[in-house]
Amino acid sequence: MNHLDRLEADSIDIFREAVAESERPVLLYSIGKDSSVLLHLARKAFYPSKPPFPLLHVDTTWKFREMIEFRDRTARELGLELIVHRNPECVALGINPFDHGSARHTDLWKTQGLRQALDKHRFDVAFGGARRDEEASRAKERVFSFRTRQHRWDPKNQRPELWRLYNTRVAPGESIRVFPLSNWTELDVWCYVERERIPVVPLYFAKERPVVDRDGALIMVDDDRMPLTEAPRQELVRFRTLGCYPLTGAVRSTARTVPEIIEEMRAATTSERQGRVIDHDQSGSMERKKQEGYF
Amino acid sequence: MELLRFITCGSVDDGKSTLIGRLLYESKLLYTDHLAALEADSKRVGTRGDDLDFALLVDGLAAEREQGITIDVAHRFFATEARRFIVADTPGHEQYTRNMVTGASTADAAVILLDARKGVLAQTRRHAHIVSLLGIRHVALAVNKLDLVGYSKEIFDKICGEFTALGLDFAEVTCVPMSATDGVNVVGRSELTPWYDGKSLLQWLESVEIDEAPDGPSRFLVQWVNRPDADFRGYSGRVLRGTLRKGDPVRVLPGDRESVVDRIVTMDGDLAEAPTGTSVTVVLADEVDVSRGDVLAAAEDPPGTADTFQAHLVWMDESGLLPGRQYLAKIGARTVNVTIEKPLQLNEIAVADVHFDTPVPFETYRTNRDLGSFVVLDRLTNATVGAGMIDCALRRSANVRWQTLTVDKRARAERNGHRPCVVWLTGLSGAGKSTIADLVEKTLHAEGRHTFLLDGDNVRHGLNSDLGFTDADRVENIRRIAEVAALMVQAGLIVLVSFISPFRAERALARDLVEENEFCEVFVDTPLSVAEQRDPKGLYARARRGELANFTGIDSPYEPPENPEIRLDTTALSPEVAAGVVVAKLRALGIC
DSSP states (O other): OOHHHHHHHHHHHHHHHHHHTOSSEEEEOOOSHHHHHHHHHHHHHHTTSOOSSOEEEEEOSOBOHHHHHHHHHHHHHHTOOEEEEEOHHHHHHTOOHHHHHHHHHIIIIIIIHHHHHHHHHTOSEEEOOOOTTSOTTGGGOOSEEEEOTTOOOOGGGOOOOBTTBOOOOOOTTOEEEEOTTTTOOHHHHHHHHHHHTOOOOGGGSOEEEEEEEETTEEEEOOSTTSOOSSOOEEEEEEOSSOSBGGGBEEEEOOOOSHHHHHHHHHTOOSOGGGGBSGGGSSTTHHHHHHHTTOO | OOEEEEEEEESTTSSHHHHHHHHHHHTTOOOHHHHHHHHHHHHHHOSSTTSOOTHHHHOOSHHHHHHTSOOSOEEEEEEOSSOEEEEEEOOOSGGGHHHHHHHHTTOSEEEEEEETTTOSOHHHHHHHHHHHHTTOOEEEEEEEOGGGGTTOHHHHHHHHHHHHTTOOOOSEEEEEEOBTTTTBTSSSOOTTOTTOOSOOHHHHHHHSOOOOOOOOSOEEEEEEEEOSSTTOOEEEEEEEESOEETTOEEEEETTTEEEEEEEEEOTTOOBSEEOTTOEEEEEESSOOOOOTTOEEEETTSOOEEEEEEEEEEEEOSSSOBOTTOOEEEEETTEEEEEEESSOBOTTOEEEEEEEEEEEEEEOOTTTOHHHHEEEEEOTTTOOEEEEEEEEEEEEEGGGOOOOOOSSOHHHHHHHHTSOOEEEEEEOOTTSSHHHHHHHHHHHHHHTTOOEEEEEHHHHHHTTTTTOOSSHHHHHHHHHHHHHHHHHHHHTTOEEEEEOOOOOHHHHHHHHHTSOGGGEEEEEEEOOHHHHHHHOTTSHHHHHHTTSSSSOBTTTBOOOOOSSOSEEEETTTSOHHHHHHHHHHHHHHTTOO
16 A cells, blocks of 8 residues: 555544444535545545535635635535534624734634534534644644533543544533544645545636735735725735635745646645634644634 | 654653654754744743754644643654655653553654663653554664763663663664754764764664564454445445455354455445455445444454453553443444453553453454554543553353343243332432332332342442452442342342442443343432431441541542432431332332
8 A cells, every 4th residue: 555545544444433433423624625635535435325424614704705616516516415604693793804803703703603513513523624734733633632512622631542443432512523634744635636636626726816915925805805905916826725815825836737736845845824824823823722612 | 655653752851852853854844934933932932042942843732832841742744755754752751651652552663762861761661661562663762862971882882782681572673872952863874973883863764664564364344334225235444454355255253154245345446355454345245244343354264252351451541440340442343341350550551351241353462453452441431541452362252152041031020020120229328228228128028029139238248248448349349239230130120229339430330231221220319417417337437537448428439320310318308208209210110
């Protein structure tokens, strides 16, 4: 077995264990490349059955339009149930990154929104596409990561996780976040996308797009809700990760195909989350967000 | 490209995190934004003055940075021209041993660090022992901080000699003289150790042999029964050993069912064969009964099935292991009840006898890690409290068949005119359990029911006269009573059990030994102050005077039931009324 075969077999193993031992699993689908790979692996794990769980997207109303199109098309073509949750308080208050700041925007829409959705549907297992190579606190997290009734993660007291024997037991109201891509790297994800011909959102590929400079990041103007003092300029850019468009920096790139992305990445000197505004709010901010229930 | 998974371990402050930071840095594998964050963090919370504090790269948790220690295992990924690596950086503190074991369980190789000034410490030996126990056969001993002893060859040789003298079961031990802080012999060979002609640590990592999973007869673990529609029934799982081929005759374990592999299904099309490690879906030629946890094995050479083992155990919970207490064990894709006959404390490693309540297909850990390892879970907290590696089966369960009896429980119930059950009264000493139990039995007896009362004090004179009042003895006391009560239920009786029975786990065990509608837990709820005031046998007074040790409620805990069938508040109810409540509940449950 080569390296990707081994990662694939491990991830499928994880999916099957979690589904066999849970009552109400769900896949947190955030539309990015990791979610695309996650969904592809879920289909492989249960084939010829369909993945025996719905997809959940915690929407913020600030995602790129192309992401939403891609999401709806994917769910339709694969015939999977898609649950879209938008925090009703945020909808009512019109929470947005410009007036309320990135930290509050993320906490209310994503963290609180996710907790609401998990509670509402009483999901006891939630699959996510997080990888350990993304960030220092993620590097510490188990594949099966236990959450209290309040969705809190206690990083100082994680369950030991040996071999491939995953402890899936929880009391009512508690839950487990399961990360089948824990041991994948960004490069693995792209190599696998290439090998398996997995569709991804076109925003990953370089194209002339309207951008402005914001706090050292290249922000794409995706709709007319963005307050502007200058005219956007067209630049050949692409995205290494996808999130809320006002909080996701583009990179200048000419990579228009997956092999070109892989080539570009081998030479890269910055990490993929570098373009994420929310990670840099404070040092250790990912750990804090995770403790509060963020994915 | 090949993948090597390895751990770094050793005592605290030996420089494990620093070494990984150095490896990433020197191999030019740090992204510029990570490096910028590292520079800022080093100034803010670092312990290296103006220099980069590489430990901050892996010590990613706030608590770790605050205290300058590693609490949990961190996984980092890097690659060189030769190989890809996943390194698990594990904590050195003894109290976090379980996290070190977590990292070691999936590693192909280990780098054990030690401080050249201190040599082989107790924690070095402990980690080396765990590494060996978990079956990691390739070890590099990184003799670190050699700069602080003037790169002395004598000291290096002495330490290597000490380590080799431990006599642990490794295929290979490579000693590397090193300074992680200064980058000596980490990536390239250094001129500061001209007397050393071996490999640098990275050179070792790039060339160390990766053990293949042992080949042999095929074993396939069923994780999930795949039934999309009435026409398809497949078994989704993983090939744990050997190669599974279309047309292979297979045995379904446990049991003696046999069939033939008809198809090996994947989303990319059917396969002719599936090698070790692959996750596939198997369709059998016959309609045999197969469920999650079963093993499909080469019919000509199937693994054994047993319920009693000798195993190496690592205990990982603050609460020690209580011999005789029932825990859960997850082995393969199956969870069974387990009892272990040896008291163990946190971080203790020992060989013990392990009893599963159901026979399971197994192989020794040495032969097959997947079928030879298990984790121990606490039934109430759900915590992972232990890990085990099977050395051998102590008794093939094939020899001990359960006798099928003609006169069964149902036949007895018909003759008796009522169903059997256990009425389990629990509560503090002096709560009134025996008085109430006695009244209940009188009522039932007068109605012609077949009853028996097991009383704590009485049983301690006979069956349990060898037991005292330590936690371990209390567990065994209740285990025996639970078994006796279950036998009496088989005999068709309504069994009244009047025992303090302070621990939830043992009461849960008693409940599990009978069927669901055959157990009625009665919580005789009396506040400690009231029970102490009553003190019918003068025991509380003696306990307060220090004449009785381990007295429940005084210096030994009582865990009240969370969901008893009946709760009797004895400050509000007279014993007669309380007994009436119990009898009424038994009627409502259809017992009598």
